[in-house]
Amino acid sequence: MLGGLTLGRFTGGDPSLLRRINSAVVLHALRDAETPSLTELMRVTGLSRPTVEGVIEGLAESGLVVEVPPDPADARKQGRPARRFRFHAEAGHLLGIEVGAHQVRAVLSDLSGTPLGSHRHDVDESASAEERLERVRGTVAELLRRSSVARGTLWAVGVGTPGIVEADGVVRLCTALPGWTGLPLGERLQRSFRCPVLVENDANVAVVAEHWQGAAVGxxxxxxxxxxxxxxxxxxxxxxxxxxxxxxxxxxxxxxxxxxxxxxxxxxxxxxxxxxxxxxxxxxxxxxxxxxxxxxxxxxxxxxxxxxxxxxxxxxxxxxxxxxxxxxxxxxxxxxxxxxxxxxxxxxxxxxxxxxxxLGEGVIATGALRLALDHVEEQLFAVEQAPLARR
The missing domain is CATH 3.30.420.40 (ATPase, nucleotide binding domain)
Incomplete structure (x- = not known):
């Protein structure tokens, strides 16, 4: 394990694999620090300066890393101030959605999971599946409009819903929402986004939320x-x-x-x-x-x-x-x-x-957001493929 990233067992002889490993390790270190310098990244990752510089250059070209102004404390020292960098969390956005019996709630964040806004709409308990889906679309559209965020910047969408949910986003059984049993919810919502849509049971995402930033932290x-x-x-x-x-x-x-x-x-x-x-x-x-x-x-x-x-x-x-x-x-x-x-x-x-x-009423939407964040982090820190790959 290096910098919190499990690398497993790899063999040499594959330069592209080594580059992906190095990129994932440096990106992980950037996520864990505020504005590290090249020297600090070298110390945390154990990589050489040329390797870190090369990785930073590639991540900057992809928009995931930006250079920050010199630290005033560094500027007072003799010589050139240390170059510092940070993870560019604003490079994309994530969305968490709760589809409930009485409300639809959506929360928006950057790529670090920092909330940028939320919006909710009431929905009638007897609303049809089509009416409820339309309320979801309207809630998301209003949230994006209020936050001045383009739909195309969304990297992943998480959804929490009542019922037994299959891995492919189909609701196998739901007694709480009319017309929900058998609904291919992931597929239906996928039409509104150009990014992965992940659907999970509401209680499941709720426990994920409490573990992330609620009563179950630690x-x-x-x-x-x-x-x-x-x-x-x-x-x-x-x-x-x-x-x-x-x-x-x-x-x-x-x-x-x-x-x-x-x-x-x-x-x-x-x-x-x-x-x-x-x-x-x-x-x-x-x-x-x-x-x-x-x-x-x-x-x-x-x-x-x-x-x-x-x-x-x-x-x-x-x-x-x-x-x-x-x-x-x-x-x-x-x-x-x-x-x-x-x-x-x-x-x-x-x-x-x-x-x-x-987390109160926001627990399901928060857990759905964490679902989206987990998906993006898996992509960012993947070593089997390029860490920046997005569907």
């Missing part, structure tokens, strides 16, 4: 619970996203299909008949009544929390995470966190830490 074994009417979960095992064989890992909300008596409509009913309509507003009213001491509402909330605990406990027992992060709209309701802690302590052999999401 924790490589974590579960994110997207707590709603039908909870879902995303899991990191050893710092890697666990999707399962077919992308269905973490679909703990499916446990209610084992018996109608535990469906959300029955769990949250205060009258003995199924709650209808079953939406977030109706559920919020039940929780509000429980807070006021209404006995039927209290029992309904307790049933809901017990089911959530059972679902989460099943996953915790299976993978033994260090941390469970709770997000989604139910996380904002009073009383959800402490019962989770108490009940998981009863059900689990080694109770995990439990925390609320640090």
């Amino acid at each position: 924790t490589d074994d974590a579960v994110f619970v997207l707590a709603g009417l039908s909870p879902g979960a995303g899991s990191l095992i050893g710092g890697r996203l666990h999707r399962g064989f077919g992308g269905a890992a973490g679909e703990i909300g499916a446990l209610h299909l084992l018996g109608r008596e535990v469906t959300p409509e029955h769990l949250l009913s205060t009258t003995g008949t199924p709650l209808h309509p079953l939406d977030e507003g109706a559920v919020a009213r039940v929780f509000a009544l429980a807070k006021e001491g209404d006995p039927q509402a209290l029992e309904a909330v307790n049933r809901f929390l017990r089911r959530l605990v059972h679902d989460v406990a099943a996953l915790v027992l299976a993978i033994d995470p260090e941390l469970v992060v709770v997000g989604g709209w139910a996380a904002g309701l009073d009383g959800v966190l402490e019962p989770l802690r108490e009940q998981l302590a009863l059900y689990c052999l080694r109770p995990p830490e439990v925390a609320l999401s640090a």
